Amino acid sequence: MLFHVKMTVNLPVDMNPERAAHLKADEKALAQRLQQEGKWRHLWRIAGLYANYSVFDVDSVQELHDLLMQLPLYPYMAIEVNALCRHPSSIHEDDR
Numbered sequence: 001m002l003f004h005v006k007m008t009v010n011l012p013v014d015m016n017p018e019r020a021a022h023l024k025a026d027e028k029a030l031a032q033r034l035q036q037e038g039k040w041r042h043l044w045r046i047a048g049l050y051a052n053y054s055v056f057d058v059d060s061v062q063e064l065h066d067l068l069m070q071l072p073l074y075p076y077m078a079i080e081v082n083a084l085c086r087h088p089s090s091i092h093e094d095d096r
């Protein structure tokens with residue numbers, strides 16, 4: 001199942017810079033592991049914003065929920081989710 005996810009990060013302005021750097025490093029490590037596993041299919045920066053558009057490929061809504069909630073930056077994110085399904089004109093056979 002594919003989901004389009006928009007994540008907007010809002011770190012508190014008074015957050016300790018070392019704490020922020022730690023959270024970002026942990027987030028990067030997990031994001032890269034999930035990409036290697038094929039769960040996090042696309043990750044795009046939204047130009048000009050501390051935000052991204054992502055596509056997740058998961059087995060269930062529950063799996064998506066669990067993945068998002070375990071992101072280290074989750075407490076500081078606004079998240080929007082849209083379910084995707086195959087477009088009849090798509091030429092990509094792996095869309096599902």
Ligand SMILES: O=C(O)C[C@H]1C=CC(=O)O1
Nearest residue numbers: 009027028031050051052
């Ligand atoms: O930078 C972001 O958009 C937030 C988050 C998503 C992946 C990652 O490494 O950080």
